[in-house]
Amino acid sequence: MRLRAAVIGLGVGEAHIAGYRAHAGCEVVAVSDVDPVRLEEVGARHPGLRLEPDPGALLDDPGIDVVSIASYDDAHFAQVSRALRNGKHVFVEKPLCLDPGEARQLHELRAAHPRLRMSSNLPLRLSPRFLAVRDALAADRLGRIYYAEADYEYGRLWKLTEGWRGRLPYYSVVLGGAVHVVDLLLWLTGERVVRVTAHGNRIATEGTRFRYDDFVIAVLECASGTILKVTANFACVQPHFHALKLFGTEGTFVNGREAGTLWLGRDDDPRAETIDAPYPGVLKGDLIASFVEAILTGGDAVVTEDDVFATMDVLFAIEHAVRSGTPVELPFTAQ
Ligand SMILES: NC(=O)c1ccc[n+]([C@@H]2O[C@H](COP(=O)([O-])OP(=O)(O)OC[C@H]3O[C@@H](n4cnc5c(N)ncnc54)[C@H](O)[C@@H]3O)[C@@H](O)[C@H]2O)c1
Incomplete structure (x- = not known):
């Protein structure tokens, strides 16, 4: 029998419909x-679907096996909890939830329903450019990574000052933006973060209705000694971009808009190798096929439950470090 999927929240959620349809073992039956x-x-645009104005009706419907949650950030926790309690697999837009207490509750709920799969939409993991970088790391071409940095350069400040993000009771550029680059760095390097220092400001949105930091920078110390740096830079005046630099003992990778460059050879004249695999080169629903496959086979999705909770733990630690002005030790959510 094919899995019956529903999608809640139809902005980016509309792209989830194609994601489910890409897997033959699944059909989309309803949207809300x-x-x-x-x-x-x-x-x-998608004839034949049940159109449900009340998302709760889909979350409670025993005829639905898997649900995508792509509502605004402040609705994710309640909708994910309700879906898990009702025995549904959940693919949730980032961020999973908004604070460590919610993350703890979701962790417990998941543990109480081990058969259910849960994943989150962090599509940079399927970017051909970043997959090529991961291959280069796996082949040990960069040597040991001692420092890496990833910047979420949003370039669309109006989404904070005029869109729904500025209307929510709380919006975090860390949870909503840095999530992508924190996950990217953890996935690429396999590192475990043990300590976070972070700072933020809201110079660019001063005088607007957006009331939270629009820029945050964090230094992440890893168990191995490797240091990572991330920024959530929503105010930058440039097109959207995921800046990435990885510095290893044998090589350096630098992402560019047209292509990435791998610098190899430790001498006065290192040679440059171009990585021109597409960037981002991935659609917003592309991760869903691996999620459906994981449900059907019991294997792992590209983004596992542990991955989601590990990334959220770093994000909450960053938020706490900004607020408290002091370094924060990890694991943080479990404290
Ligand atoms: N993974 C990504 O790359 C990515 C990209 C964009 C947005 N997002 C996430 O997707 C979510 C939605 O953002 P968007 O850009 O699609 O916004 P959007 O405004 O384009 O669409 C969101 C839709 O959800 C609906 N909605 C809001 N609250 C709802 C609720 N409680 N129940 C049902 N529907 C609800 C709204 O009416 C709207 O139609 C956010 O959490 C955002 O962070 C993720």
Whole structure:
């Protein structure tokens, strides 16, 4: 029998429909949005789906096996909890939830339902450029990584000052933006973060209705001694970009807009190798096929439950470090 999927929240969630349809073992049966106009528009583009104005009706429906949650950030926790309690597999847009208490509860819920799979949408893991970098690391071409940095250069400040992000009771550029680059660094390097120092400011959105930091920088110390740096840089005046540099004892990788460069050879004239695999080169629903496969086979999705909780733990530690002005030890959520 094919899995029956539903999608809640139809902005980026509309791309999830194609993600489920990409796997033959799954069909999309229903969608929901609290905005009736959006619901009708998306329904018109995808005929034959049940259009449900009440997301709770889908979360409670025993006929639905798997649910995508792509509502605003502040709705994720309640919707994910309700879906898990009702025995559904969950693919949730980032961020999973908004604070460590919620993460602890979701961790417990997942542990109580070990058969259920849960994943989150961190599609940079499927970017052909970053997959090529991961291959280079696996082949030990960069040697031992001693420092890496990844910057989430958002370049769309209006989304904070005019869009839904600025209307929520709380919006975090760390949870909403840095999530992508923290996950990218943890996935590429396999490192475990043990201590975080972080700072933030809101110079660029001063005088607007957005009331939280729009820029955050964090230094992540890893168990191995490797140091990572991440920024959530929503205010930058440039097109959206994921800047990435990895410094190893044998080589350096630098991401560029057109191509990445791998510098090799420790002498006065290192040679440059171009990595021109597409970047980002991935669609927002592309991770879903691996998630469906994991449900059907019991294997791991590209983004596992442990990956999701590990990344969230680093993000919450960054947030706490910014607020407290002091370094934060990890694991943080479990404290
Ligand atoms: N993974 C990614 O790369 C990525 C990219 C963009 C957005 N997102 C995430 O997706 C989520 C939605 O962002 P978006 O850009 O699609 O916004 P959007 O405004 O384009 O669409 C969100 C939709 O969800 C609906 N909605 C809001 N609250 C709801 C609720 N409680 N129940 C049902 N529907 C609800 C809204 O009416 C809207 O139609 C956010 O959590 C965001 O962080 C992830």
